[in-house]
Amino acid sequence: MKKKINFKEGLIYGIIGVATLFTIGILVFILGFIFSKGLPHLDSHFLTSQFDSTSAYVDVKLSEGTENPLGLILGEMTLKEKGSIEKQVIVVKDIEKTSLAESAVNNKGQNLAISKNDIINRIEGENVEGKSVDEVNQILNSINADKVTLRITKQGGGIFPMLMTTLMMIGLALLFSVPIGVLAAIYLVEYAKPGRFVNLVRFATESLAGIPSIIYGLFGMILFVMTLNFGYSLLAGALTLSIILLPVIIRQTEESLKAVPDSYREASFGLGANKIYTISRVIIPTAMPGIVVAIILSIGRIVGESAALLLTAGTAAKIPSSLFESGSTLTVKAYTLAKEEANIELASAIGSVIIIIILILNALSKLLSRKITKI
Template identity: 55%
Template structure:
């Protein structure tokens, strides 16, 4: 009976894994089949044209602007918040309130963030529809992910590391800076990688804060559309599924490229630490 249960559990595990991989293959395969024919050098390097003959270079630039800005804003705040919660804060009402707020932020739909960003950043702060407004809004969206993953990464560092460092005469800050954080870097970067994917895939918040201008942005204070917003508008207004699928392929490659770069950085930092 026990062996039967183990075999049944293994079968369910393998079936679940097969189903997950199959869905990934089907989704990515469908996107590639639909969109691979539309990808060429002109599509990737030329400006957008309303007649449908242009490319997506302005949207690629806007997407990269948004990723770099939002990660640069959210990462320090998220890491420092996690360090406070894990290393310095004493358990109590304040810590519970902060954790509750973090979990609540993670569960709010992105359209709500977009409405907030549209009111606060675009109108109140008078940043208008701009890449900066979009990046600030998306930075708030990814903040809970970075906080939670950094907390978990800090928890994985053995207490013996901290105790040994303190026993050798290091201060708590020196222990944190030279021992704890370097050991937690792989986990922290995992959270950043997850956040990059969230930023690239965001459309609702960007639509309400960065606008839909399809021209090459001159800077972060210009209105522009990213790749996901462009794919949405092509599908909604023109029914151009093929071009939207081509944009999907570009998005996949951008995510893979950024993930590869992040993992390479993590590998180098690990080598430097040991």
């Protein structure tokens, strides 16, 4: 009899163990897969460059009295193009301090600095593709003028626009949703009398939290993009995100307001302070860590959102220069890269960045939650 129980316990223990290992295994596998594909791409160039490569003609003044008047140290690089055609190009390896390449101007007279990793296509109209560094240096040395006109190509493949768009999206969405959410939570906890109305509001926020984001995306597309005619834009995306975030912020803020001991309210009212003074001076400061956690969770949600933004903010891989321009966040770009361009490597690289951001945000919110429980 005893043995039977032990066998049963052992079996259950075994199943539980397998389930746990399975969970951890999947997590490790996913992280390992994404990181192994993506991490090799992660470098400063990846984080700071534009996504699309751009070409332009620039004039560079030559600095006098130096051995290398142009001040560019060149190298050769093999460029893979679509259809696996390779071509050899000349690339800027380094820039000497004496060089005036930073103050190069394009043909519209605007400043367009030459930076590392830029490709030089033409020198004074002469195609240098396929030439060796020595040949190119000879061409440069033979120039006898105080400036030289180059056609350069700024290499793309970076995620700087997506990073910036993500940041803008975070800022804008929080700007709309945090004040509304926090005020609504204050109303629910501090002002509303328990009853039907409060239950209705709670039911509404809880239902909103459970709706899949593609529905919000459709709604945002119809309301903001089409009816209000914002187009696929930063603004439409941020407004849609705000609606998604509201339940998160309201519920988290509500919880942290409820966690403020009633004795603080009593003490404040007992001193003759009125309600607004009590809320602004005692209750909100005490609940602040919880509100910050709500904001961090919201940031996580914004970083992770793809469906709703795909339908409202569009997929342009550039930094939106106004509220009414399209821009894609990291997650949306990872989606379009994988789905439309089948570029799994780059999608994984973006994935790694997203995972790192999420890990940092989770650690931050854990840290702050611990601070709340200390009160």
